[in-house]
Amino acid sequence: MPLHVINHPLVQHKLGLMREAGISTKSFRELSNELGNLLTYEATSDFELEPHAITSWSGDTIEVQQIKGKKVTVVPILRAGIGMLDGVLGLVPSAKVSVVGLYRNEETLEPVPYFEKFVGDIDQRIALVIDPMLATGGSMIATLNMLKQHGCESIRVLVLVAAPEGVEKVLAAHPDVHIYTAALDSHLNEHGYIIPGLGDAGDKIFGTR
Numbered sequence: 001m002p003l004h005v006i007n008h009p010l011v012q013h014k015l016g017l018m019r020e021a022g023i024s025t026k027s028f029r030e031l032s033n034e035l036g037n038l039l040t041y042e043a044t045s046d047f048e049l050e051p052h053a054i055t056s057w058s059g060d061t062i063e064v065q066q067i068k069g070k071k072v073t074v075v076p077i078l079r080a081g082i083g084m085l086d087g088v089l090g091l092v093p094s095a096k097v098s099v100v101g102l103y104r105n106e107e108t109l110e111p112v113p114y115f116e117k118f119v120g121d122i123d124q125r126i127a128l129v130i131d132p133m134l135a136t137g138g139s140m141i142a143t144l145n146m147l148k149q150h151g152c153e154s155i156r157v158l159v160l161v162a163a164p165e166g167v168e169k170v171l172a173a174h175p176d177v178h179i180y181t182a183a184l185d186s187h188l189n190e191h192g193y194i195i196p197g198l199g200d201a202g203d204k205i206f207g208t209r
Protein backbone atom coordinates (compact mmCIF):
# COMPACT_ATOMS: atom_id res chain seq x y z
CA MET A 1 0.00 0.00 0.00
CA PRO A 2 1.61 3.27 -1.04
CA LEU A 3 0.27 5.16 2.00
CA HIS A 4 2.58 5.16 5.04
CA VAL A 5 1.21 6.68 8.25
CA ILE A 6 4.19 7.16 10.57
CA ASN A 7 3.06 6.26 14.07
CA HIS A 8 6.45 6.71 15.72
CA PRO A 9 5.93 8.26 19.19
CA LEU A 10 8.17 11.26 18.46
CA VAL A 11 6.21 11.99 15.29
CA GLN A 12 2.86 11.73 17.04
CA HIS A 13 4.04 13.84 19.99
CA LYS A 14 5.34 16.64 17.77
CA LEU A 15 2.24 16.61 15.57
CA GLY A 16 0.08 16.83 18.68
CA LEU A 17 1.93 20.00 19.74
CA MET A 18 1.29 21.52 16.30
CA ARG A 19 -2.49 21.08 16.64
CA GLU A 20 -2.74 23.38 19.67
CA ALA A 21 -4.68 26.62 18.97
CA GLY A 22 -2.51 29.70 19.41
CA ILE A 23 0.82 27.95 18.75
CA SER A 24 3.55 30.50 18.01
CA THR A 25 5.07 30.93 14.57
CA LYS A 26 8.42 29.93 16.06
CA SER A 27 7.13 26.65 17.51
CA PHE A 28 5.09 25.76 14.41
CA ARG A 29 8.12 26.37 12.18
CA GLU A 30 10.46 24.36 14.42
CA LEU A 31 8.06 21.43 14.61
CA SER A 32 7.47 21.48 10.83
CA ASN A 33 11.19 21.06 10.30
CA GLU A 34 11.54 18.39 12.99
CA LEU A 35 8.71 16.38 11.44
CA GLY A 36 10.18 16.92 7.97
CA ASN A 37 13.36 15.37 9.30
CA LEU A 38 11.62 12.36 10.86
CA LEU A 39 9.46 11.75 7.78
CA THR A 40 12.61 11.82 5.63
CA TYR A 41 14.14 9.14 7.86
CA GLU A 42 11.11 6.92 7.20
CA ALA A 43 10.76 7.74 3.51
CA THR A 44 14.38 6.82 2.80
CA SER A 45 14.41 3.59 4.83
CA ASP A 46 14.42 1.39 1.71
CA PHE A 47 17.27 3.21 -0.06
CA GLU A 48 19.76 0.63 -1.33
CA LEU A 49 23.28 0.33 0.05
CA GLU A 50 26.50 -0.78 -1.60
CA PRO A 51 29.87 -1.67 -0.08
CA HIS A 52 32.78 0.79 -0.29
CA ALA A 53 36.39 0.09 0.73
CA ILE A 54 37.92 2.79 2.94
CA THR A 55 40.97 3.22 5.14
CA SER A 56 39.82 3.25 8.75
CA TRP A 57 41.25 5.19 11.71
CA SER A 58 43.67 2.34 12.42
CA GLY A 59 45.04 2.20 8.87
CA ASP A 60 43.15 -0.98 7.97
CA THR A 61 41.17 -1.27 4.77
CA ILE A 62 37.58 -1.94 5.74
CA GLU A 63 34.28 -2.21 3.96
CA VAL A 64 31.55 0.30 4.81
CA GLN A 65 28.04 0.73 3.43
CA GLN A 66 27.11 3.76 1.35
CA ILE A 67 23.86 4.71 -0.37
CA LYS A 68 23.73 3.43 -3.91
CA GLY A 69 21.89 4.57 -6.98
CA LYS A 70 19.88 7.66 -7.77
CA LYS A 71 20.49 10.98 -6.05
CA VAL A 72 17.71 13.01 -4.46
CA THR A 73 15.94 16.22 -5.31
CA VAL A 74 13.74 17.76 -2.63
CA VAL A 75 10.66 19.50 -4.05
CA PRO A 76 9.01 21.99 -1.68
CA ILE A 77 5.59 23.25 -2.79
CA LEU A 78 5.48 27.00 -2.10
CA ARG A 79 4.88 28.47 0.28
CA ALA A 80 4.24 26.03 3.09
CA GLY A 81 6.62 23.32 1.84
CA ILE A 82 9.53 25.65 2.65
CA GLY A 83 8.65 25.13 6.30
CA MET A 84 9.85 21.51 6.12
CA LEU A 85 12.87 22.08 3.85
CA ASP A 86 15.66 22.59 6.40
CA GLY A 87 14.54 19.51 8.33
CA VAL A 88 14.52 17.36 5.21
CA LEU A 89 17.91 18.67 4.03
CA GLY A 90 19.28 17.87 7.47
CA LEU A 91 19.19 14.19 6.49
CA VAL A 92 19.93 14.52 2.75
CA PRO A 93 22.31 17.51 2.78
CA SER A 94 23.65 16.92 -0.73
CA ALA A 95 20.20 16.89 -2.34
CA LYS A 96 19.39 19.49 -4.99
CA VAL A 97 16.22 21.50 -4.52
CA SER A 98 13.50 21.86 -7.18
CA VAL A 99 10.77 24.39 -6.39
CA VAL A 100 7.10 24.36 -7.39
CA GLY A 101 4.91 27.42 -6.73
CA LEU A 102 1.19 26.72 -6.41
CA TYR A 103 -1.59 28.25 -4.43
CA ARG A 104 -5.08 26.96 -3.95
CA ASN A 105 -7.89 29.20 -5.20
CA GLU A 106 -9.96 29.63 -2.03
CA GLU A 107 -13.25 29.63 -4.00
CA THR A 108 -12.76 26.76 -6.44
CA LEU A 109 -10.06 24.91 -4.40
CA GLU A 110 -8.25 24.41 -7.73
CA PRO A 111 -4.44 24.73 -7.72
CA VAL A 112 -3.04 27.82 -9.49
CA PRO A 113 0.57 27.36 -10.64
CA TYR A 114 2.85 30.42 -10.54
CA PHE A 115 6.44 29.12 -10.45
CA GLU A 116 8.58 26.12 -11.28
CA LYS A 117 12.33 25.59 -11.27
CA PHE A 118 13.52 22.00 -11.58
CA VAL A 119 17.08 20.74 -11.39
CA GLY A 120 18.42 19.85 -14.84
CA ASP A 121 18.90 16.16 -14.18
CA ILE A 122 15.58 15.59 -12.46
CA ASP A 123 14.91 12.53 -14.64
CA GLN A 124 17.91 10.89 -12.89
CA ARG A 125 16.79 11.69 -9.33
CA ILE A 126 14.40 10.47 -6.66
CA ALA A 127 12.03 13.34 -5.82
CA LEU A 128 10.91 13.94 -2.23
CA VAL A 129 7.93 16.29 -2.57
CA ILE A 130 7.25 18.21 0.65
CA ASP A 131 4.15 20.12 1.76
CA PRO A 132 2.63 20.11 5.26
CA MET A 133 -0.94 19.67 3.96
CA LEU A 134 -2.55 17.26 1.51
CA ALA A 135 -6.20 18.35 1.50
CA THR A 136 -8.23 17.91 -1.72
CA GLY A 137 -5.04 16.62 -3.35
CA GLY A 138 -5.26 19.14 -6.21
CA SER A 139 -1.93 20.85 -5.45
CA MET A 140 -0.13 17.52 -5.06
CA ILE A 141 -1.55 16.03 -8.27
CA ALA A 142 -0.56 19.17 -10.20
CA THR A 143 2.99 18.92 -8.77
CA LEU A 144 3.29 15.21 -9.59
CA ASN A 145 2.07 15.91 -13.14
CA MET A 146 4.76 18.60 -13.52
CA LEU A 147 7.49 16.30 -12.19
CA LYS A 148 6.52 13.47 -14.53
CA GLN A 149 6.35 15.87 -17.51
CA HIS A 150 10.02 16.61 -16.73
CA GLY A 151 10.85 12.90 -16.79
CA CYS A 152 11.01 12.27 -13.03
CA GLU A 153 9.94 8.68 -12.46
CA SER A 154 10.70 7.98 -8.82
CA ILE A 155 8.64 10.16 -6.49
CA ARG A 156 7.81 10.10 -2.78
CA VAL A 157 5.48 12.53 -1.06
CA LEU A 158 6.06 13.75 2.53
CA VAL A 159 3.18 15.57 4.23
CA LEU A 160 2.44 16.31 7.87
CA VAL A 161 -1.33 15.82 7.62
CA ALA A 162 -3.40 14.19 4.88
CA ALA A 163 -7.16 14.04 4.30
CA PRO A 164 -8.63 10.72 3.11
CA GLU A 165 -10.32 12.48 0.17
CA GLY A 166 -7.00 13.86 -1.08
CA VAL A 167 -5.06 10.64 -0.54
CA GLU A 168 -7.63 8.74 -2.60
CA LYS A 169 -7.39 11.25 -5.45
CA VAL A 170 -3.59 11.34 -5.47
CA LEU A 171 -3.24 7.55 -5.43
CA ALA A 172 -5.89 7.19 -8.17
CA ALA A 173 -3.99 9.64 -10.40
CA HIS A 174 -0.48 8.45 -9.40
CA PRO A 175 -0.61 4.88 -8.03
CA ASP A 176 3.18 4.54 -8.29
CA VAL A 177 3.82 7.35 -5.79
CA HIS A 178 4.31 6.56 -2.09
CA ILE A 179 2.86 9.00 0.45
CA TYR A 180 4.45 9.38 3.91
CA THR A 181 2.35 11.25 6.45
CA ALA A 182 2.31 11.84 10.20
CA ALA A 183 -1.50 11.61 10.20
CA LEU A 184 -4.45 10.55 8.10
CA ASP A 185 -7.09 12.88 9.50
CA SER A 186 -10.90 12.64 9.51
CA HIS A 187 -12.23 14.71 6.60
CA LEU A 188 -12.33 18.08 4.82
CA ASN A 189 -14.71 20.82 5.96
CA GLU A 190 -16.89 22.86 3.59
CA HIS A 191 -13.95 25.21 2.89
CA GLY A 192 -11.58 22.38 1.99
CA TYR A 193 -9.67 22.55 5.30
CA ILE A 194 -8.53 19.36 6.98
CA ILE A 195 -10.35 18.41 10.20
CA PRO A 196 -8.87 18.24 12.79
CA GLY A 197 -5.87 19.37 10.74
CA LEU A 198 -3.53 22.25 11.53
CA GLY A 199 -5.39 25.24 10.08
CA ASP A 200 -3.60 27.24 7.39
CA ALA A 201 -0.08 25.85 7.51
CA GLY A 202 1.42 28.46 5.17
CA ASP A 203 0.11 31.32 7.27
CA LYS A 204 1.36 29.68 10.46
CA ILE A 205 4.86 29.06 9.07
CA PHE A 206 5.23 32.54 7.59
CA GLY A 207 3.38 34.41 10.35
CA THR A 208 0.83 35.87 7.91
CA ARG A 209 -2.33 34.71 9.65
Ligand SMILES: O=P(O)(O)OC[C@H]1O[C@H](OP(=O)(O)OP(=O)(O)O)[C@H](O)[C@@H]1O
Pocket residue numbers: 077078079080081102103104105109111131132133134135136137138139140166192200201202203
Ligand atom coordinates in the same frame (compact mmCIF):
# COMPACT_ATOMS: atom_id res chain seq x y z
O1 LIG B 1 -4.68 19.55 -1.33
P1 LIG B 1 -5.12 20.94 -1.67
O2 LIG B 1 -6.61 21.10 -1.57
O3 LIG B 1 -4.59 21.40 -2.99
O4 LIG B 1 -4.56 21.91 -0.54
C1 LIG B 1 -3.27 21.80 -0.03
C2 LIG B 1 -2.44 22.99 -0.42
O5 LIG B 1 -2.96 24.17 0.22
C3 LIG B 1 -1.93 24.79 0.98
O6 LIG B 1 -1.26 25.75 0.25
P2 LIG B 1 -1.89 27.21 -0.01
O7 LIG B 1 -2.71 27.21 -1.25
O8 LIG B 1 -2.57 27.68 1.22
O9 LIG B 1 -0.62 28.07 -0.33
P3 LIG B 1 0.50 28.60 0.67
O10 LIG B 1 1.39 27.44 0.96
O11 LIG B 1 1.17 29.66 -0.13
O12 LIG B 1 -0.16 29.15 1.91
C4 LIG B 1 -1.02 23.64 1.34
O13 LIG B 1 0.25 24.06 1.74
C5 LIG B 1 -1.03 22.81 0.09
O14 LIG B 1 -0.11 23.25 -0.89
Ligand SMILES: O=c1cc[nH]c(=O)[nH]1
Pocket residue numbers: 133135192193194195197198199200201202
Ligand atom coordinates in the same frame (compact mmCIF):
# COMPACT_ATOMS: atom_id res chain seq x y z
O1 LIG C 1 -6.30 22.31 6.05
C1 LIG C 1 -5.67 22.89 5.15
C2 LIG C 1 -6.00 22.77 3.80
C3 LIG C 1 -5.25 23.43 2.87
N1 LIG C 1 -4.22 24.21 3.26
C4 LIG C 1 -3.91 24.35 4.57
O2 LIG C 1 -2.95 25.08 4.90
N2 LIG C 1 -4.63 23.70 5.48
Ligand SMILES: [Mg+2]
Pocket residue numbers: 080200201202203
Ligand atom coordinates in the same frame (compact mmCIF):
# COMPACT_ATOMS: atom_id res chain seq x y z
MG1 LIG D 1 -1.88 28.57 2.84
